Amino acid sequence: MNTVPSVTVVVCAYTLDRWDDVRAAIGSLRAQRHPVDEIVLVVDHCPELYERASAAFPGVRVVENAGRQGLSDARNTGVGAARCEVVAFLDDDAAADPDWAGGLLARYADPDVAGVGGLVRAWWVTRRPVWFPPEFDWVVGCSYRGLPRHLAPVRNFIGANMSFRRAEVVAAGGFRADLGRVGTRPLGCEETELCLRIAARRPDAVLLHEPAAAVRHRVPAARTSWGYFVSRCYAEGLSKAQVARLGGTHAALASERAYLRSTVPRAFARALRPGRPAGLRTAGALAGGVGATVAGYAVGRVRHPASGPAGRRGAGAEAVAVRLPATAGGGRP
Template structure:
């Protein structure tokens, strides 16, 4: 088995069929890849649906269930139960073209490449309001660095909706950290940034490949200002925890006055972002270990 596509999911419902169908239509040798559905505590009804995909396509799809809530826990479960030399992570609200898998693994021909990401293009399931601009688009995972193969550096890393790693990367740098990314009602993020940062710090390449794009389906319940305000706040929480973990307390102490000031200036989104950063520091400053 050369390539494993790892698909974490929780209660996506019937809509996940679009994602599964696009994976079944990949122009890639059946014997050279697998799709691992990682069910992260879906309801019994949705669990039965996911198991049905694996039963109907047993030559291509594997079903596993991760009992510990959290996107990073589901990703780690996928790593454990997959067989591929290259592990490709896809969100359960994404649609892939037939050539996607072929193209996203090409950069791994360079033995120094340990992480790869492709374009993430928003496709709205309902018409978006006209106030969603480029800035807000970044917060629904839009990711496009143009039409050239590029090496990426902190903090312009691949998005978790469309990224791939050598299996050996996790043996060298460890697994995804449970303290980042979605869990329950939180909009915590940065699991993708954090793992790619460790890849770069270990001396390996993180690459962007332009012709391995996905369509990221954006539901209408995200297209309101309340959701974006929550998203900005949790982005701040994520950045604060990341910087405390990797840059240390002295770095944080130097930045705190500016974050405090910005918590009361700028627009509502900026304020919430900086307040989230402050909350992350207050909650974690004296912790010795992050899980």
């Protein structure tokens, strides 16, 4: 008989400016209908936040990022500290629905499932801009129109709501510290690159998107401007170029090709239907978003061209080793 695996939930935080968000994230984990076994809060090089969180959250393991500043090594620190079979990640500005943990964990009954991600709903603090296309909600770290609406295999997850068998993350080498966000710098794709590495290492591994496991992701007013939209799209292109250099363009861009062939043209058709007051502005945002992303990708490829076997196949394990404290337990392998 299959049993539900144990789970460590890792929340990474880096600034006191999000203190209320961190409290909401931790509170949502404590309110899960399927109780989580362990909560690890990783503080990314912010001593003041570490001191406050250590005193404020009894029962939560508060640890400091043991590696480079940035989200990737903060997550690696969380993986190293985790004691459970599954390690799940929730952003510090997200709150999990009460059935989130149960929805993720139920899918691990299948031994081929290496990871499960869920729906990320945008919570617009002010108001969603009328021109902002739902197909580009990935710009604000949320699920976008074009993702599967029901349980389905996917190439990679959205970082605000994802989980993996801990053994798979460790065996793959963890998150690359030379990819991803540092503070407010809008780079990313470290989740995509890790998912590609897990799939390359174990071709029979399944990564599942489970929309029933949902979180709410806060979108502040600063992320609703046209300037942020364009800069985030450009940064995504830069990040995708880096992932393509490490893992090969075919795997790294397979989902993006389908997105450009199907999702974006349908979005244009919807935006330009008669009777849509903001249709032209939405169409302009679609064109601008695609253009900025392609420009970022082109610049990224010029700056860091693929060279030699490492550029085609990805980096060796020495570049992506997870830092495992000597006292960390491995959970049930």
